[in-house]
Amino acid sequence: MIEITGVSKVYNRSGIKAVDGLNLTVQSGEIFGFIGPNGAGKTTTIKMMVGLLEPTAGSIKIDGYDIRSNAIEAKRRIAYVPDNPDVYEKLRGIEYLNFIADVYDVPIEHRQQRISYLLDTFEMSDAVGDLIQSYSHGMRQKIVLIGALLHDPSVWILDEPMVGLDPHSSFQLKEMMRRHCDEGHTVFFSTHVLEVAERLCDRIGIINKGRLVACGTLDELRHGQMDESLEQLFLQLTEEGAVQ
Numbered sequence: 001m002i003e004i005t006g007v008s009k010v011y012n013r014s015g016i017k018a019v020d021g022l023n024l025t026v027q028s029g030e031i032f033g034f035i036g037p038n039g040a041g042k043t044t045t046i047k048m049m050v051g052l053l054e055p056t057a058g059s060i061k062i063d064g065y066d067i068r069s070n071a072i073e074a075k076r077r078i079a080y081v082p083d084n085p086d087v088y089e090k091l092r093g094i095e096y097l098n099f100i101a102d103v104y105d106v107p108i109e110h111r112q113q114r115i116s117y118l119l120d121t122f123e124m125s126d127a128v129g130d131l132i133q134s135y136s137h138g139m140r141q142k143i144v145l146i147g148a149l150l151h152d153p154s155v156w157i158l159d160e161p162m163v164g165l166d167p168h169s170s171f172q173l174k175e176m177m178r179r180h181c182d183e184g185h186t187v188f189f190s191t192h193v194l195e196v197a198e199r200l201c202d203r204i205g206i207i208n209k210g211r212l213v214a215c216g217t218l219d220e221l222r223h224g225q226m227d228e229s230l231e232q233l234f235l236q237l238t239e240e241g242a243v244q
């Protein structure tokens with residue numbers, strides 16, 4: 001479960017208010033899609049959720065643990081995939097995974113099984129002995145994803161996770177997201193691919209200029225206009241001059 005209460009973020013240098021008074025709860029068992037135009041505040045929100053950025057105001061709890069005052073307990077429960085897979089290029093894939101497993105205290109017996117399951121799922125078994133600097137963008141995305149899921153965390157927070165993934169891996173990830181939520185856990189992810197949000201999410205939040213302008217199931221967002229697509233709703237809610 002994720003609880004975001006009154007969260008704002010002003011970047012000191014630019015003075016830009018990237019996130020403005022965000023209130024949002026994502027329940028256990030839910031896949032939540034976070035969509036919005038470029039620069040709307042998605043990545044800023046996500047970085048505050050995982051403890052990489054400090055909110056200017058407000059608080060965020062992960063499964064009841066405050067990400068600032070109880071950071072270790074909160075982070076134990078998080079899988080974070082950033083929007084840019086910047087990883088240690090001089091490590092081999094397997095060295096990176098073992099390093100992450102050490103950081104998260106994944107027991108040796110459990111880690112081998114988990115690593116081989118995830119490598120197999122994302123078709124990375126053959127590449128795991130190679131240096132990460134030789135990986136393509138999609139392979140880097142996959143090794144980061146595998147690292148993030150290694151400690152079997154309950155709350156997945158994924159910033160545009162499908163970007164760069166081939167259709168097989170993208171399909172596997174979507175299946176895993178659904179299974180994870182069906183087991184009673186939580187997935188929060190941002191995307192620009194509205195068809196994925198439409199098909200996969202239990203609820204969707206639309207952020208524009210730092211403010212949550214709509215939030216609910218697809219049917220709730222449609223307000224009875226059942227033939228409206230998410231794309232039409234998105235454009236109505238985020239175009240210049242839209243009432244917010």
Ligand SMILES: Nc1ncnc2c1ncn2[C@@H]1O[C@H](COP(=O)(O)OP(=O)(O)OP(=O)(O)O)[C@@H](O)[C@H]1O
Binds near residue numbers: 016017036042044
């Ligand atoms: N480090 C930073 N310093 C100053 N301003 C920033 C910083 N990072 C982001 N911003 C600004 O904050 C606002 C929100 O940016 P953010 O990256 O959160 O948007 P986003 O919704 O993730 O966009 P995109 O879809 O393009 O990835 C933008 O106006 C951006 O220019």
